[in-house]
Amino acid sequence: MHRLLLRGCALLILALVPLTWLHPLFAADHSSLYLPLILHSGRVPVAAAQAHWSAPIAVSPRDGAVWVVNPDTDSVTVLDAEALVPLAEVPVGQEPWALAIAPDGRRVYVLNRASGNLTIIDAATHQVTTTIAIGSEPGGIALSPSGRTAYITLTTADDVVVLDTERLTSTTRVAVAPRPYALAVSNDGDRSDRDEHVYVTHLLAIPRPGGAEATDDGRAGQVSVITADTSQHVQTIMLPPDAHGFPNLLTSITLANGRAWVPQTRAAPALPNRLTTTVFAAVSTLDLVAGMEDRAAYLPLNDQKIFGSPVNQPIAAIPAPDGDTLYVVLAGSNLVEAVDISDPHHPQLIGFVAAGQNPRGMAISADGQRGFVMSYLSRAVTVLDLTSVTVVDEVPVTGETLPPDVVQGKLLFNSGTNTRMARLPWVSCASCHPDGGTDGLTWMEPDGPRQTPHLWNSGQTGPWHWSATFDELQDVEDTIHQLQFGLGLAPGRDPLLLGAPNAGRTADLDALAAFMRHGTRAPTMPHPADETLATEGRRLFTAARCNTCHGGSAWTSSRLPGAAGTLDPDGNGMIDAALHDVGTLNAQDIRGATGFDVPTLLNVGYTAPYLHDGSAPTLEALLDSGHPDPNNAGNGLTDAEIAALITFLRTIDTDTPPIDTAP
Numbered sequence: 001m002h003r004l005l006l007r008g009c010a011l012l013i014l015a016l017v018p019l020t021w022l023h024p025l026f027a028a029d030h031s032s033l034y035l036p037l038i039l040h041s042g043r044v045p046v047a048a049a050q051a052h053w054s055a056p057i058a059v060s061p062r063d064g065a066v067w068v069v070n071p072d073t074d075s076v077t078v079l080d081a082e083a084l085v086p087l088a089e090v091p092v093g094q095e096p097w098a099l100a101i102a103p104d105g106r107r108v109y110v111l112n113r114a115s116g117n118l119t120i121i122d123a124a125t126h127q128v129t130t131t132i133a134i135g136s137e138p139g140g141i142a143l144s145p146s147g148r149t150a151y152i153t154l155t156t157a158d159d160v161v162v163l164d165t166e167r168l169t170s171t172t173r174v175a176v177a178p179r180p181y182a183l184a185v186s187n188d189g190d191r192s193d194r195d196e197h198v199y200v201t202h203l204l205a206i207p208r209p210g211g212a213e214a215t216d217d218g219r220a221g222q223v224s225v226i227t228a229d230t231s232q233h234v235q236t237i238m239l240p241p242d243a244h245g246f247p248n249l250l251t252s253i254t255l256a257n258g259r260a261w262v263p264q265t266r267a268a269p270a271l272p273n274r275l276t277t278t279v280f281a282a283v284s285t286l287d288l289v290a291g292m293e294d295r296a297a298y299l300p301l302n303d304q305k306i307f308g309s310p311v312n313q314p315i316a317a318i319p320a321p322d323g324d325t326l327y328v329v330l331a332g333s334n335l336v337e338a339v340d341i342s343d344p345h346h347p348q349l350i351g352f353v354a355a356g357q358n359p360r361g362m363a364i365s366a367d368g369q370r371g372f373v374m375s376y377l378s379r380a381v382t383v384l385d386l387t388s389v390t391v392v393d394e395v396p397v398t399g400e401t402l403p404p405d406v407v408q409g410k411l412l413f414n415s416g417t418n419t420r421m422a423r424l425p426w427v428s429c430a431s432c433h434p435d436g437g438t439d440g441l442t443w444m445e446p447d448g449p450r451q452t453p454h455l456w457n458s459g460q461t462g463p464w465h466w467s468a469t470f471d472e473l474q475d476v477e478d479t480i481h482q483l484q485f486g487l488g489l490a491p492g493r494d495p496l497l498l499g500a501p502n503a504g505r506t507a508d509l510d511a512l513a514a515f516m517r518h519g520t521r522a523p524t525m526p527h528p529a530d531e532t533l534a535t536e537g538r539r540l541f542t543a544a545r546c547n548t549c550h551g552g553s554a555w556t557s558s559r560l561p562g563a564a565g566t567l568d569p570d571g572n573g574m575i576d577a578a579l580h581d582v583g584t585l586n587a588q589d590i591r592g593a594t595g596f597d598v599p600t601l602l603n604v605g606y607t608a609p610y611l612h613d614g615s616a617p618t619l620e621a622l623l624d625s626g627h628p629d630p631n632n633a634g635n636g637l638t639d640a641e642i643a644a645l646i647t648f649l650r651t652i653d654t655d656t657p658p659i660d661t662a663p
Contacts, residue, residue, distance in 0.1 A: 049189030051255035054098045054140030054153075054182045055316065056361040057374040057381070060123060062105020064365060066372045067123075068381055069096040069110065070398040076110055077381075077397035078126060081365065081372070084383055084393050088126040092119040095521070098140050102165070103147040109165075111141045111152060116524060118152070120168075132168055134161060136526040139203075140182045144193040144228060151198050151226075153180040156606050157526040160200060162231050172231050176224045178608070179203040179440075182252040184260065185228070186288070194229040197288075199237075199260060201250035204440035205267070208241075213442035213614040214449040214588075216268040221247030223262065223286065237286060239293055244268060244280035244300065248441065249313075249434055252361075256319040259294070259344070260286040261326060263314035265431055269443040275423060275485045276302075279431045281314045283328060285344060297344040301328065301337065302426065307349050311337065312416030312425045316361050320386070321368040325350065327386075329359050329373065332416035332428040336362060336373060338389055353389050355382045358414045377411055402519065405507075409515025412489070412508060420508075423485040429476075436520025438607055442614030446482075448589035449613040453599065456522035457654075460554035461600050463567070466612040468575035468597040471564040473513035474502035498568035498575065522603055525653040537648025540641055542659060549580060549628065551661030555601035555652060583631040586613045605650030619646045 057068040065087065066079040076096055077089045093112025100109045101123070108121040116138060120130040139155040143165070150163040160174040160183070181203040186196045202222045211218035221239030226232065239247040245268030253262050266280040285297035302310045312332030319326055324342040334357055338350035356375025359382070363372045370392070371384035379400060383392040400407060412418065413433075416425035432439045438454040447467050464470035470478075477494055480486040488494070489512065490505035502509060528534040541547060549557050561567060561577045568575065574591065581595035596612045604610075609617045616622035623642045626634030637645065 049145070049187045050321075051184055051187045052100065052142045052145070053184035053252070053254045054100070054142050055252070055363065056098055056376075057363045057372060058099055058101050059363045059365055059372065060101050060105045061103060061366070062123065065123070066363065066381060067099055067101060067108055068372075068374050068397055069099055070379070071095045071097060071113070071376070073379075073398045073401050074112075075398060076108070076121070078108075078123075079372075079381060079395060079397070081370070084395050086395065086397055089398060090121055090126055090128065092121075092128065093117050093131065097138070100141045100143050100150065102143065103145070107147075107165075109141055109143075109150060111138045113137055113139065114521060114524070118150075118163075130168060134163075134170075135159070136524045139180065142183045142185045142198070144185055144196060145187040145189075145191070146193050149193060149228070151183055151185060153183055153200060154526070155179055155181060155203070156523050156603075160198070160226060174226055174231050174233055176200055176226075176233055177202050177206060177222055177236075180224070181250065184253045184255045186255055196228040198226040198228060199253050199255065199286075199288075200224040200226065201253050201262060203250055203434075205246050205248045207609075207617060208246075213451075213609065214269045214444045216245045216270045217241040218269075219246045219248070219267075219441070221250055221262070221264060221284070223250070223253065223260075225291070235291055237291060237293065239264070239284050242266075244282065244302075247282070247284060248439055249431075251434075252316045254316070254318055255288070256323045258288050259297075259323075260288055261317040261319065262286065263317045263328060265313060265439075267439065267441055269441055271444045273444065273483070275426050276310070278483070279427050281311045281330070281426075283314060283317050283326070294344070297341070297347070299326075299328075299339060299347055306347070307337070307339075309352070310424050310426045311335065312422075312428050313414075313430055315359075318362045318364060318371075320364060321366065325386075327362055327364070327371060329355070329362050331358050331360055331376075332414060332430060333425050334359065334415075334417055336371070336384065338386075351389050353384055354391060356380050356394055357411060377407070377414065403514070405511040405514040406519040408508065408511035409513070410519050412512050413515050413519075419487055420489055421480055421484060421486045423487070427484050429484075436516070437523075440608070442609070444588070447591040449586055451609065451612055451614045454522075454603065454607060455516050456520050457554060457600060457602050458520075459517035461556055461558060462560045463558065463575045463578050463597060466596045466599075467573075467591040468558075468578040469497055469573055471498050471560060471567050471575060472501055472503055473516050474505070474509050476512060476516070477502050477505075477509055497573060499565060501564045503564065522654050523606060524655070525603060525605055525651050528647050528651055530647060533644050533647045534651055535648075537644040537646065538659070540637070540645045541648060542662070544635060544637060544641075544645070545662050546645075547659045548662040549598045550601045551659050553658045555604075555658065556598045557661050558598045558600075582628040584611050584613070584615070586615070589613070601649065601652050603653055605652065619649055 064081045093115035095114035097113040098111045110119040135154040137156040139153040152161040183200045205219035223237040225235035245266040247264040248267045249265040262284045281301040283299040287294040311330045315331040316329040326339045328337040340348040355373045356378030358377040360376045361374045373382040413429040416428040436455045438452045489509040579595035
């Protein structure tokens with residue numbers, strides 16, 4: 001399709017174009033970066049057998065219509081791909097996250113993450129025909145070649161649901177490693193589903209044997225392989241660390257011609273944590289025949305010698321129908337990056353094309369001529385001409401339902417291109433807090449090793465940071481300066497932390513705080529297999545006085561003891577009243593001798609590892625240590641009691657009735 005070596009193409013224009021011409025927001029960097037711009041035409045043969053993968057946007061094989069989810073308005077929209085106009089917006093469940101279109105184009109399956117169900121739409125009439133319960137926090141859906149089987153990840157239950165799409169019943173659940181997220185199903189073209197494989201990414205990197213937290217090689221990315229005929233987990237493909245850290249945030253996987261592509265944000269938690277050494281955008285290429293990563297075909301997107309410009313949050317990598325071009329969707333850079341992979345071991349940059357705000361996925365027409373990008377926060381589909389790598393149109397697909405300040409905060413939170421948020425687009429808030437959650441990592445910071453907290457109920461859990469160094473959410477202005485090297489959202493010199501309040505300094509800083517307070521949603525946790533054991537665990541929670549530190553509606557005793565700006569009378573930079581010593585001081589800690597702020601237990605079953613330094617890899621390890629008094633009396637729990645307590649802990653979400661704080 002797009003190639004540096006012309007193969008029957010009509011036109012080649014090769015020019016050096018300043019990066020600022022391609023994306024004006026990069027202009028704030030004073031160094032000159034240049035990218036090749038390649039434009040040419042030519043028709044592409046259509047692949048005979050198309051694999052299927054989970055995505056928020058898809059093109060119908062029946063009529064070419066484009067279907068896209070609208071997570072914030074609980075709907076999906078279908079577009080006429082020729083006229084580029086919406087045909088219908090269809091209400092579905094809560095927070096539709098992914099969809100799949102049947103091979104005959106007659107059905108559209110919409111996976112609703114917040115409501116935990118699957119909506120089935122008649123594609124011809126645009127009417128919902130069925131809604132069925134699936135389970136907690138479904139993340140991705142992909143179909144077998146025949147369409148008779150759907151595979152669905154349950155991200156908080158660590159399962160893959162195998163669904164019979166004719167009977168609309170689950171045939172089995174396959175237990176996999178934590179945080180299953182995206183998946184893809186192979187298609188060898190023989191019209192049989194039985195010999196295919198299902199490839200499942202796990203969103204967060206897993207600990208390596210012998211690896212340590214807060215190190216650049218302590219973790220690895222993981223892809224699980226399931227057989228279609230037996231629904232058995234048969235293989236694990238590991239993505240090891242390299243000089244840029246380890247693969248994390250594995251948000252998608254796509255397949256073509258015996259290869260797979262897995263975009264990622266590589267993390268390097270050890271010091272020094274500079275702008276260009278903390279996170280790194282990349283795409284791993286898997287050799288599916290060998291069952292391993294093909295390191296020679298690895299795409300280091302932030303290697304400026306190869307790709308010209310730093311980018312942020314690669315979230316999808318879509319192969320062209322002929323397999324010669326890969327289109328990488330860059331959620332934090334508002335771009336699609338086109339890469340020539342006709343020689344996979346010598347990838348070449350084709351160029352960048354602007355997408356809308358926070359693009360989350362892309363689908364390509366059957367002839368390879370057009371791309372359709374889900375521009376999530378533009379509430380639109382951006383239409384691309386792939387022969388010239390240019391924007392054709394941006395088609396609105398839904399309205400805005402969020403308050404203006406939350407929308408503005410969400411844009412800032414997810415942006416790596418706004419120089420006020422980051423000096424260059426290496427990093428964004430979402431690099432460590434995807435969708436307001438956690439990257440699951442322990443970072444070396446000025447205070448010592450610190451586990452990334454989630455933001456799901458941040459409005460209830462002040463003060464913030466493990467050493468209680470923030471007394472208002474607007475204090476993230478300091479994070480923007482210190483970790484993202486951004487100019488900041490407020491003018492002038494910042495007040496000392498815990499000094500004069502940051503609230504009210506600018507509308508944008510208040511908007512970012514509003515998003516953190518109101519714009520994120522805590523995941524739903526699965527119901528326990530043994531309700532009796534969970535009930536006993538809830539009783540033990542009180543009997544063992546866990547509610548001394550973790551009671552109340554926020555599942556923490558941590559509270560702001562007064563108004564912002566008045567809480568540090570001794571000037572040590574910490575809110576001392578919020579700190580509790582539970583014997584977890586680390587030799588690498590700079591702060592922590594007097595204790596740490598008590599974390600919330602909301603979704604604690606989903607946020608391993610534990611403690612401020614990530615030193616407890618599991619809840620079992622945490623309680624086996626004797627927490628909260630590991631160095632003295634311990635917790636007095638037997639193995640059976642620990643098992644019951646953990647069963648309860650893994651159920652805690654916003655629907656769990658709170659337990660009052662013990663006096």
